[in-house]
Each structure stands twice: as C-alpha cells, then as structure tokens.
Amino acid sequence: MSEREHLVRGxxxxxxxxxxxxxxxxxxxxVLGFPVVHSICAAGWGPEDHPDFVHFFFDIGNDDRVAxxxxxxxxxxxxxxxxxxxxxxxxxxxxxxxVRSRHLAIHVDSEEHLLEYRRRxxxxxxxxxxxxxxxxxxxxxxxxxxxxxxxITRALRPVMPQEDLDANLTVEALVDIVGRPHHTLDDLLVRxxxxxxxxxxxxxxxxxxxxxxxxxxxxxxxxxx
Amino acid sequence: xxxxxxPENTGVAEVAARDATVKVLRRGPYVVLxxxxxxxxxxxxxxxxxxxxxxxxxxxxxxxxxxxDKDALRAEAx
Numbered sequence: 001m002s003e004r005e006h007l008v009r010g011x012x013x014x015x016x017x018x019x020x021x022x023x024x025x026x027x028x029x030x031v032l033g034f035p036v037v038h039s040i041c042a043a044g045w046g047p048e049d050h051p052d053f054v055h056f057f058f059d060i061g062n063d064d065r066v067a068x069x070x071x072x073x074x075x076x077x078x079x080x081x082x083x084x085x086x087x088x089x090x091x092x093x094x095x096x097x098x099v100r101s102r103h104l105a106i107h108v109d110s111e112e113h114l115l116e117y118r119r120r121x122x123x124x125x126x127x128x129x130x131x132x133x134x135x136x137x138x139x140x141x142x143x144x145x146x147x148x149x150x151x152i153t154r155a156l157r158p159v160m161p162q163e164d165l166d167a168n169l170t171v172e173a174l175v176d177i178v179g180r181p182h183h184t185l186d187d188l189l190v191r192x193x194x195x196x197x198x199x200x201x202x203x204x205x206x207x208x209x210x211x212x213x214x215x216x217x218x219x220x221x222x223x224x225x
Numbered sequence: 226x227x228x229x230x231x232p233e234n235t236g237v238a239e240v241a242a243r244d245a246t247v248k249v250l251r252r253g254p255y256v257v258l259x260x261x262x263x264x265x266x267x268x269x270x271x272x273x274x275x276x277x278x279x280x281x282x283x284x285x286x287x288x289x290x291x292x293x294d295k296d297a298l299r300a301e302a303x
Contacts, residue, residue, distance in 0.1 A: 135233060135280055163231060186289060189284050192283065193227060193285055197252065200252045204253035204254055
C-alpha cells in the first residue's frame with residue numbers, strides 16, 4: 001500500500017440531532033423519497049445522564065447516508081429568536097452568509113433529476129428557497145424541518161484537469177499567507193501568482209497529449225437570484 | 226493578471242483583450258493579461274454570471290485590483 005493512498009470511499013453517514021422526528025421522516029422519506037436504511041433504538045448509552053434515543057438513517061445515494069438522533073425528553077432549543085438551526089443558534093446580527101455556510105449538498109446527475117427534486121419540494125411544506133447557477137454547478141436549496149440547509153446540486157460540466165491544479169495552488173497559497181497579520185485576498189492572489197510561475201508550465205507539459213485547454217461547451221443559462 | 230482557462234472565463238479574457246494595450250499570454254493553463262496601463266473589464270460585456278464574475282481572477286503579479294464590483298474589474302500597477 002503506497003504511503004497516503006487515497007482509501008476512503010465517500011460519506012458513510014453525516015449525523016444531526018432532531019427535535020422533530022415526524023417532520024424529519026416526512027421531509028427525507030416521504031417528500032424526497034430517501035429510503036430509511038438503518039436505525040438504532042437505545043436505552044441510554046451507558047452514562048446515567050444519557051437519554052434514551054433513536055438514531056435513524058436515510059439513504060442519500062451512492063450508499064451514503066444522512067442520519068439523525070432523536071433524544072427522548074431533551075428540551076428543544078428556542079428557535080423563535082435568532083438565526084440558525086436546532087443544533088447551532090446565532091444572534092440576529094449574524095450575517096446570513098455565515099449562517100448558511102454549513103450545509104449538506106447532495107449530488108444529482110442531471111438537470112432533469114435536479115428539477116424532479118425541485119418538483120417534490122415545491123409540492124411540500126418545504127419549497128425550494130433558491131435555485132442558483134454557481135461557477136460550474138447548479139443548485140436548489142431549502143431548509144429541512146430542523147432548520148438545516150439542504151442543497152441538491154448538479155454539475156454543469158465535467159471538472160477539467162486545470163481546475164484541480166488551480167485548486168491546489170489556491171489552497172497552498174492560502175496556507176502560506178494565513179499566518180500573516182491582516183491577510184487579505186490580495187495576499188493570496190499575489191502568492192498564488194508565484195506558485196503559478198513555479199509550477200504551471202511544468203504541469204501543462206506533464207499533461208497527456210490531449211490538450212487540457214480544449215474548450216468544452218458550457219451550458220448557457222440565466223442566473224436565478 | 227492571471228485567469229484560469231476554463232469555458233466560463235472566456236468572456237473575461239476576451240473583453241480584457243479588446244484593449245490594444247493588453248497583451249494576452251499563456252502560462253500553463255492560465256491566460257495572462259499583461260499591460261503597462263490599468264486593465265479594465267466591463268462586466269456586462271463579458272456576460273459572466275455572478276459566481277463566475279466574482280471568482281474569475283486566479284492570481285496577481287505586479288498589480289492590484291482597485292475595482293471589482295457589478296460594473297467592472299480594474300487592475301492597476303502595484
């Protein structure tokens with residue numbers, strides 16, 4: 001086995017607490033059609049102060065799962081004030097971009113499939129709040145009954161090899177500058193230019209004969225808010 | 226100013242290159258827009274959607290961005 005061979009195989013499960021198991025089952029199983037694939041009913045979990053709970057799982061494709069904990073008797077947080085979900089609450093003055101930054105994005109293969117999930121959500125109590133074309137993906141968003149932001153997304157085109165190079169140079173530049181006081185995007189872009197000068201041509205030369213610069217036909221479309 | 230050569234960024238590079246003072250070079254998979262004068266890109270002329278527009282610059286060498294809003298992108302000598 002080579003050193004640091006990439007052995008992992010996607011998300012086994014991502015787990016979240018819920019105070020509304022009925023709504024959660026309705027949203028994931030009945031509206032989205034994600035099968036229930038596993039559950040655990042547990043009388044506590046050892047320590048006396050651990051509540052009894054149910055841990056239940058929905059298949060999100062690719063054998064990956066999203067899972068929830070429902071704890072009997074645990075009081076729900078007050079969601080009448082502030083922002084956020086049942087797990088993380090924020091004050092009203094917290095910027096919306098920050099509240100939304102943590103979310104679950106589930107992949108679909110086509111526009112047809114994206115719009116099918118849009119149809120299912122729009123016919124439910126949790127209609128799509130946004131449909132957005134980002135740089136190379138298109139996404140729909142809603143909040144589940146727990147307030148968790150759920151995104152369903154499709155690729156507008158395949159990822160190109162140079163995007164992997166660019167991502168690596170961006171991350172390396174970020175790591176290089178993040179220790180500087182008052183660092184900015186400008187610092188990152190300047191450092192990244194140095195890395196491009198060092199590596200970009202050698203990377204290009206190492207590419208297979210097929211020209212990585214060959215353009216693909218990017219779908220055109222209007223942008224939603 | 227470096228722009229990664231992907232289909233979404235084509236409009237940005239093309240609009241920048243309309244200015245005769247801007248030289249278009251390449252370094253690996255990046256388009257390099259080079260000029261002694263400020264480089265100005267009109268957003269509407271590029272046809273770039275929001276997310277593409279605000280992420281189209283890959284790197285800066287010898288210049289800094291002095292405007293990057295809904296109207297234009299402007300880079301000037303540092």
